Amino acid sequence: MCFASSGVLLVTWYSELLHLVDIEFSNLRRSGAIFPLFIKEEIASNFAEGDNEEELILHYVRLYASWKTKTPLGFLDCLGLYSAIINLQPSVIYLHTTNPTPFLFLNCEKLLDVTIKWPPIKTLVVTLHYVMNGQYIREIAHEADIYKLKAVEEYGGIVLDFDVLVINGSSLRNSLRSSECVICYEDQYGPLIANGGLLGCREEHARFPQLVLEESYKKNYHAGDWLYNSAILPWDIFQRHNDTATVLDGPCNHANGNWSGNYGTDNWTSLPAYHSYIHDAQARREKVLKWDSPVGEVARWLLPGSFNLSG
Numbered sequence: 001m002c003f004a005s006s007g008v009l010l011v012t013w014y015s016e017l018l019h020l021v022d023i024e025f026s027n028l029r030r031s032g033a034i035f036p037l038f039i040k041e042e043i044a045s046n047f048a049e050g051d052n053e054e055e056l057i058l059h060y061v062r063l064y065a066s067w068k069t070k071t072p073l074g075f076l077d078c079l080g081l082y083s084a085i086i087n088l089q090p091s092v093i094y095l096h097t098t099n100p101t102p103f104l105f106l107n108c109e110k111l112l113d114v115t116i117k118w119p120p121i122k123t124l125v126v127t128l129h130y131v132m133n134g135q136y137i138r139e140i141a142h143e144a145d146i147y148k149l150k151a152v153e154e155y156g157g158i159v160l161d162f163d164v165l166v167i168n169g170s171s172l173r174n175s176l177r178s179s180e181c182v183i184c185y186e187d188q189y190g191p192l193i194a195n196g197g198l199l200g201c202r203e204e205h206a207r208f209p210q211l212v213l214e215e216s217y218k219k220n221y222h223a224g225d226w227l228y229n230s231a232i233l234p235w236d237i238f239q240r241h242n243d244t245a246t247v248l249d250g251p252c253n254h255a256n257g258n259w260s261g262n263y264g265t266d267n268w269t270s271l272p273a274y275h276s277y278i279h280d281a282q283a284r285r286e287k288v289l290k291w292d293s294p295v296g297e298v299a300r301w302l303l304p305g306s307f308n309l310s311g
Helices: 076-086 108-112 138-156 169-177 206-219 225-242 292-301
Strands: 002-005 006-015 021-031 035-041 057-062 094-097 121-125 159-161 164-166 181-186 195-203 246-248 273-275
Touching: 002 057, 002 225, 057 076, 057 138, 076 108, 076 159, 076 169, 076 292, 094 138, 138 159, 138 195, 138 206, 138 225, 164 292, 169 181, 169 195, 169 246, 181 206, 181 225, 195 206, 195 273, 206 225
Parallel strands: 057 094, 057 159, 094 121, 181 246
Antiparallel strands: 002 006, 006 021, 021 035, 035 121, 159 195, 164 273, 181 195
16 A cells, blocks of 8 residues: 655555555656665564663665666575574664665565564665766675665664575674674674674774774775775775774684684673675575584574484
């Protein structure tokens, strides 16, 4: 059902979840189409009021090269989202996307075979930059890295890639509570570099995302070198301004899929999160639950009734 008045469109979707969508349209046009600059989507939540001691915004970024694309999340994407919802207990999820479809998350319960206790979800529709520092942005992943920084800088909270599995949400919250920002790093390429899959800042307008946006993208953007702007320069900025963030050891620095020495021991659950780096759109529940890998083990731990599918 749709109600339109004074340029505002209210849409109610009658499905398992209730969606209220408030859209403001601008006059910005590309290729003859009107693009919405802002959309707010709220999914009815059955979180009890006061469940979380502290408000925490969880951000996800999902961009598409074409605004007509409506690709839903796959199983592994939904697994990352589910791990964050149950272990991090965010107050709200902000989805930053180029596509205003409200259906991005709606297949997750079916794919995971679980009932999800959804927090409120707000969808912010953004437009691609296309150009940065006078150069054409070639990779959609580079656009996503920019919006991840912008999301945390503007609102505070934590932004995660969909392939990040939250393990110990309390540990992650505690790290954020005691730091201006938290970041993680990679070591599989040799020299240490930053990883944009996990970034959190206690409050909005924190210095670290501001510095990276300014020094890495606005002033030094290199269109032909994704790692330079998303990983090498941010790590260099942190080294020069190490009071702006705290580095988390473990979530992202595990070359060859190891747990930085913790995998296979009794304390692996103490890791705040695990960045799997696995992007398999064809992966399904039955297949992943049989994987002899960290992702398979975490999936068996997260999903109820899956213990008998191991091996």
